[in-house]
Amino acid sequence: MAQKKEILKAESKNFNFHYADGTHALKDINIPLYEKKITALIGPSGCGKSTFLRSFNRMHDLYSGNKYGGEIILHPDNTNILDNKVDPIEVRMRISMVFQKPNPFPKSIYENVAYGLRVRGENNKRLLDDKVEEALKGASLWNEVKDRLPDLAYNLSGGQQQRLCIARALATDPEIMLFDEPTSALDPIATVNIEELMSELKKKLTILIVTHNMQQAARISDYTAYMYLGEMIEFDETDTIFTKPSKKETEDYITGKFG
Amino acid sequence: MVKKKSNISPALAKNIRRNFLERIIELVLMFSGLIAVLITFGIVYILVSESIPFFEAVTFKEFLTSTVWTPNFEIKNYGILPLVAGTLTITGVALLVAVPLGTITAVYLSEFASHRVKETVKPILELLVGVPTVVFGYFALLLVTPLLQKIYPDLSTFNMLGPGIVMGIMIVPYIASVAEDAMRAVPMAMREGSYAMGATRFQTAVSVVMPAATSGIVAAYILAISRGIGETMIVAIAAGQQPNFTFNPVDSAATITAYIVSVALGDLEHGGIGYQSIFAAGITLFVMTLSLNILGQWTRNKFTERY
Amino acid sequence: MAISNKKTDKDLNVIRALIKKHKKNDQIFAGIGFFIIISLAITLLVLFLDLVIDGYPKMNLDFFSNFPSRKPEGAGILSAWVGSALVLVVTFFVAVPMGVAAGIYLEEYAKKGWFADLIEINVANLAGVPSIIYGLLALGLFVYEFGLGTSVLTAGLTLSLLMLPIVIVSTREAIRAIPVHIREAAFAVGATKWQVTLHHVLQYAMGGVLTGIIIGMARAIGETAPVITIGALTFIAFLPPSPVNDVAPFINFSWLEAGFTVLPIQMFNWISRPEHAFHINAAATGAVIIVLTLFMNGLAIKLRYNIRKKIKW
Numbered sequence: 009m010a011q012k013k014e015i016l017k018a019e020s021k022n023f024n025f026h027y028a029d030g031t032h033a034l035k036d037i038n039i040p041l042y043e044k045k046i047t048a049l050i051g052p053s054g055c056g057k058s059t060f061l062r063s064f065n066r067m068h069d070l071y072s073g074n075k076y077g078g079e080i081i082l083h084p085d086n087t088n089i090l091d092n093k094v095d096p097i098e099v100r101m102r103i104s105m106v107f108q109k110p111n112p113f114p115k116s117i118y119e120n121v122a123y124g125l126r127v128r129g130e131n132n133k134r135l136l137d138d139k140v141e142e143a144l145k146g147a148s149l150w151n152e153v154k155d156r157l158p159d160l161a162y163n164l165s166g167g168q169q170q171r172l173c174i175a176r177a178l179a180t181d182p183e184i185m186l187f188d189e190p191t192s193a194l195d196p197i198a199t200v201n202i203e204e205l206m207s208e209l210k211k212k213l214t215i216l217i218v219t220h221n222m223q224q225a226a227r228i229s230d231y232t233a234y235m236y237l238g239e240m241i242e243f244d245e246t247d248t249i250f251t252k253p254s255k256k257e258t259e260d261y262i263t264g265k266f267g
Numbered sequence: 268m269v270k271k272k273s274n275i276s277p278a279l280a281k282n283i284r285r286n287f288l289e290r291i292i293e294l295v296l297m298f299s300g301l302i303a304v305l306i307t308f309g310i311v312y313i314l315v316s317e318s319i320p321f322f323e324a325v326t327f328k329e330f331l332t333s334t335v336w337t338p339n340f341e342i343k344n345y346g347i348l349p350l351v352a353g354t355l356t357i358t359g360v361a362l363l364v365a366v367p368l369g370t371i372t373a374v375y376l377s378e379f380a381s382h383r384v385k386e387t388v389k390p391i392l393e394l395l396v397g398v399p400t401v402v403f404g405y406f407a408l409l410l411v412t413p414l415l416q417k418i419y420p421d422l423s424t425f426n427m428l429g430p431g432i433v434m435g436i437m438i439v440p441y442i443a444s445v446a447e448d449a450m451r452a453v454p455m456a457m458r459e460g461s462y463a464m465g466a467t468r469f470q471t472a473v474s475v476v477m478p479a480a481t482s483g484i485v486a487a488y489i490l491a492i493s494r495g496i497g498e499t500m501i502v503a504i505a506a507g508q509q510p511n512f513t514f515n516p517v518d519s520a521a522t523i524t525a526y527i528v529s530v531a532l533g534d535l536e537h538g539g540i541g542y543q544s545i546f547a548a549g550i551t552l553f554v555m556t557l558s559l560n561i562l563g564q565w566t567r568n569k570f571t572e573r574y
Numbered sequence: 575m576a577i578s579n580k581k582t583d584k585d586l587n588v589i590r591a592l593i594k595k596h597k598k599n600d601q602i603f604a605g606i607g608f609f610i611i612i613s614l615a616i617t618l619l620v621l622f623l624d625l626v627i628d629g630y631p632k633m634n635l636d637f638f639s640n641f642p643s644r645k646p647e648g649a650g651i652l653s654a655w656v657g658s659a660l661v662l663v664v665t666f667f668v669a670v671p672m673g674v675a676a677g678i679y680l681e682e683y684a685k686k687g688w689f690a691d692l693i694e695i696n697v698a699n700l701a702g703v704p705s706i707i708y709g710l711l712a713l714g715l716f717v718y719e720f721g722l723g724t725s726v727l728t729a730g731l732t733l734s735l736l737m738l739p740i741v742i743v744s745t746r747e748a749i750r751a752i753p754v755h756i757r758e759a760a761f762a763v764g765a766t767k768w769q770v771t772l773h774h775v776l777q778y779a780m781g782g783v784l785t786g787i788i789i790g791m792a793r794a795i796g797e798t799a800p801v802i803t804i805g806a807l808t809f810i811a812f813l814p815p816s817p818v819n820d821v822a823p824f825i826n827f828s829w830l831e832a833g834f835t836v837l838p839i840q841m842f843n844w845i846s847r848p849e850h851a852f853h854i855n856a857a858a859t860g861a862v863i864i865v866l867t868l869f870m871n872g873l874a875i876k877l878r879y880n881i882r883k884k885i886k887w
Contacts, residue, residue: 065463072381085586097593098586101465111460114479123474124464129592176464285766292768293683299675300684303696303742306735310707313714368610375607379600390875391615397789397871398621399796401838402860405845409853410624436617467596469603490702497704499799500838504845524706524799531709531803537718545803549710553703560702 015043017214018064018184021079023090025059028073033059036078037240039233041184046206046215048229048246050222051261056238057218058108061186064089064216065103066096082183101128104177105186109193110169112161112176117153120161120172124180139179147175148205167198174205185209187217191224203228222262226250234258314550321345321543330547336510336526338541345544347551349512353427353520354552357502358495360431360516361438365491368435369442370484376443377450378472392440400437404504407433412505425507425519434501438494442487449483449570450476482570489563493556499524523552622864629858637858641811642840646851651859653810657726657834658795660814664730664830665794669737670787674776676738677745677783682771701739708735709803717804724805726814727830732800737790744786748779781881785874792870796863798838810835837863 018041025034034056041047049057059068066089068074076090082102089099104124112120119126121140130136140157144150149171153164161172170190177185187206191199206215206228219225225232226246233243234257242249242258253259322330325345333346372392376385412429416422422429453476461471477484507519508529521529527545536542626633640650676693684690712732722728752775760770776783814832835843837859844856 067459067463070459070462095590095593095597097465097467097596098589100463101589101593105463107456107460107463109456111454111456113457113460113475114481115474123461123466126474127461127464127466127470127596128589129595173460176460180464289766289768293679296675296679296683299672300679300693302672302738303676303693303700306700306711306738307696309715310703310711313711314707317710317714368614371603371607372610372614375604375611379604379607388611390872391611391618393875394868394871395614395618397792397796397867398618399793399798399838399863399867401796401798401842401845402621402625402864405841405856405860406621406624408845409628409857410620436614439614467593467600469599470596472603493702497706499704499706500842503799504842524704527706527710528799528802531713531805546710546714549707553707556702556704556707557699560699563702564698 014045016083017041017043018080018082020060020063021081022077023060023063023080024077025056025063025068026075026077028071033238034063035238037235039240039243040231041214041216042231043214044210044212045230046210046217046228047231047233048225049216049218049233049235050220050225051235051241053220054237055235057235058188060235061188061216061218062105064184064186065100065105066090067105069096101180102182103184103186104180104182105188106170106173106177106190108189110166110173112164112169112172115161116158117161117164117172118157121175121179123176128180140175143175143179146178146209147171148201148208149175165198167194167201170194170198170202171205174202174209178209182213184214184216187215189218189220192220199224222250234261236261310553314546314553317546318543318550320538321540321547324540324543325547334512336521338530338544343540345547347523347548349510350521350523350526350548351551352512352514353502353506353510353525354496354522356514356516356520357427357431357434357506357522358492360428361434361495362488362492364432364435365438365442366488369439369487369491370446372439372443373446373450373484373487374472374477377447378468378476392443395437396440398437400498400500401504403433403437404430404501407501407505419517422517423519425505425509426517427502427506427520428516430501430505431516433505434495434498437498437501438491441494442491445487445490445567446480446484449480449487449567452483452570453479480570482566486563486567486570489559489566493559493563496559497524497552497556499528503528523548527552622861622868625857625861625864627857629854629856629861631854632858633861637855642835642843643811646849646855649852649855651837651840651862653813654835654837654840654859655862656813657810658836660726660817660829661729661733661801661834661836662791662794664727665733665737666787666791668731669734669741669790672734673738673741673786673790674745674783677742677749678771678776680742681746681749682767682775697739697742700735701743704799705736705797706799706803708732709800711735712800712804723831724833725831726834728804729801729806729834729836730830732804733794733797736797736800737794740790740793741783741786744789745779745783748782748786749775751782752778781877785878785881788870788874788877792867792874795870796838796867798842801836801839802842806835806839 020037020039023034023037027033037060049060051057062068063076064080079088080090081087082089087094113123118140121143122136125136125139141150144153149168152168161169164172191202194202203224209215217229229246231243232246232249234241234249236257242253242255249258250262253262330345330347332348333344334348335344335346336349337344376388380388407430411433412422412424412426415429457475457479458471461475502522503525506522506525508521508525509519510526511518511520513520526548530541530545637650638655639652640648641652643649680690680693684693709732712728716722716728716731717724756774756778757770760774765773810833814829814834815826817826817829841856841859841863844852844859
């Protein structure tokens with residue numbers, strides 16, 4: 009694997025995951041995330057890619073009985089975010105997430121974006137105003153909504169709602185942003201917008217994205233991991249994965265012989 | 268081959284008989300369903316027809332604006348306001364108890380409690396719903412009011428505070444159950460969105476789940492008000508049966524329902540104005556509860572449509 | 575603004591302090607919620623114990639075999655419990671067939687349209703009508719228009735009006751839980767609609783229907799206001815004629831026309847007396863009522879729990 013001067017931002021080490029019903033959903037996953045790069049997870053549905061992504065902000069803690077094994081280390085402070093001593097809320101304050109379907113809160117556009125800051129106890133109006141504007145600009149939504157910030161977020165279109173959710177996740181300056189098939193519920197134009205946005209975002213932060221769309225992974229990501237049946241089959245630079253993968257399974261999937 | 272022809276006819280006859288039977292059964296079932304409609308018509312018909320003679324003797328204006336209700340006195344006055352005041356005051360006290368307790372219970376059950384706790388708590392709430400109101404009345408008169416009198420010695424034996432508090436306890440499970448249903452219906456994706464931002468359970472519950480479930484929660488309150496207004500035995504036992512135009516909960520006062528009970532307990536002749544007056548009171552009660560129920564259902568449906 | 579968003583140790587400490595503070599709110603709220611629920615459970619217990627302790631002096635067999643009396647010491651609830659039992663018999667035989675039939679109609683037969691909507695809206699509204707309004711309906715309709723008087727029959731019919739929506743709703747819920755493929759399987763072997771309903775739908779829905787019936791009956795036992803409204807006498811020192819005779823045809827229906835009292839009215843009557851001795855009787859009656867209703871409701875909850883656990887379509 010050609011390793012350039014990349015800085016490691018996070019890595020999973022022998023990561024395992026069991027659902028409450030006993031399903032062994034992820035087996036010994038080792039994937040590095042490089043700073044200010046986009047890493048894409050691809051694979052057929054049910055391969056565990058979303059499960060893996062959701063582990064990064066401890067979403068599985070919301071449902072009792074789920075079990076993590078192994079480690080996910082966050083650099084530079086070497087924190088194992090799966091450690092029982094680490095509060096899931098602390099993890100979520102450092103790593104934010106954008107979901108498959110836009111899930112804005114039943115609040116105004118402004119309050120949706122400000123939510124993460126309010127949760128952090130921030131009530132200074134001027135600071136909130138600045139941060140909201142900055143986040144909306146970062147999510148390239150500002151021009152469309154700047155005159156209607158007090159409107160209910162539901163009045164936005166699907167693509168706008170998803171960019172609102174990105175702005176919401178962006179407003180708190182996360183170290184890593186997780187995207188769980190962020191464009192699967194959107195039309196092609198909205199999809200292009202979001203993809204361009206992600207390329208812009210990686211100048212500031214590290215991105216992990218799950219996508220069912222191989223072209224999308226090829227277009228936007230720097231690194232790609234192919235997963236199948238709960239195992240990580242191959243991880244490499246995206247160009248390598250899509251041009252000369254080292255594993256037969258990966259090649260079959262990429263070329264559409266399977267999946 | 269010849270035999271076959273003679274076989275068809277009885278089979279066909281059987282078919283016809285069977286289809287006829289099926290039809291009859293459907294009609295019987297339909298009639299049972301219609302009973303619900305007939306009961307509603309029956310209620311409206313009886314309430315209206317029995318109170319028409321009353322409103323021939325008493326003008327609407329007097330009924331709705333006079334503040335004196337003295338059907339048993341020499342000079343009879345029929346102003347419904349004192350009864351409405353009593354009804355609203357007691358319901359108000361009940362809501363002061365039931366709204367916070369019911370809402371907190373609902374939030375706790377929907378957002379905080381583990382599955383085990385829920386499985387234990389819900390039956391307790393259901394049992395509380397099953398307690399007959401006459402028992403709650405006993406409780407209000409002979410346990411709660413004496414306790415209140417220890418704190419506030421001037422409180423009379425019959426007052427609106429004690430029964431109001433007890434009615435509140437009675438209503439808590441209603442609010443808790445309707446409001447919890449509403450909060451449970453909020454999509455999990457919305458909660459995940461909030462947790463993903465680093466919110467705690469309490470922050471998620473208060474600033475995301477509750478706003479999303481607002482109309483369901485409001486419906487719970489509206490239905491609770493209706494429940495309180497229509498409640499009879501607690502107030503008839505513990506609030507007194509003397510009409511009294513007051514909104515002060517430490518006073519004794521009759522509600523609309525308590526008045527109907529007090530008349531029914533006496534010996535009023537059929538067709539007299541006293542007899543008719545309980546139907547006039549009844550129609551007032553019916554209109555109040557019906558409009559609240561419709562409003563409550565409407566709010567609730569509006570909510571379910573969204574998710 | 576600096577592009578770096580690496581969290582320093584100092585930042586992390588700020589975050590941790592903040593989380594600690596917020597988590598305290600979580601704990602406080604969970605504590606309050608738990609406290610309220612415990613208080614409700616305790617209230618239920620106090621309610622129960624209060625009646626049992628207050629009524630303890632009267633808890634003996636004489637209490638059940640004596641008529642009410644002017645002297646509190648010798649007074650009992652014989653006429654009240656017999657009256658309650660007879661009224662419930664009427665209620666059961668009216669509300670259960672009608673409620674179940676209406677439930678079946680709405681779920682299995684009614685086509686979507688204004689007619690089904692009309693019935694549905696009415697059922698929903700009837701469930702929210704205050705019980706005393708049913709009393710007024712019964713007073714105007716059964717007592718005077720139909721001339722049934724203040725009788726066991728009138729009371730039974732009145733309470734069946736109250737029970738009807740409960741039975742309808744529980745029947746519908748139970749039927750709705752049965753998946754379509756069960757019906758299709760029965761239709762596929764040539765059953766008629768009614769055969770499918772009777773042999774399959776109703777059989778599988780039985781548990782849920784039964785739950786509703788028990789809850790409805792428990793409610794009918796404790797319901798007071800509508801029975802008072804129809805003018806039920808509160809001092810009854812006789813029993814209605816026995817439903818069973820020793821001469822042919824062995825059964826008579828004259829008890830239906832008899833005057834009566836029921837347990838909650840007897841209790842209400844005793845609460846309203848100023849003498850404390852009568853309050854003891856009231857408490858003892860209340861204990862009987864609450865034991866009956868809690869037992870029946872408990873049974874219904876248990877039944878529903880079992881159904882939920884057992885049946886997985």
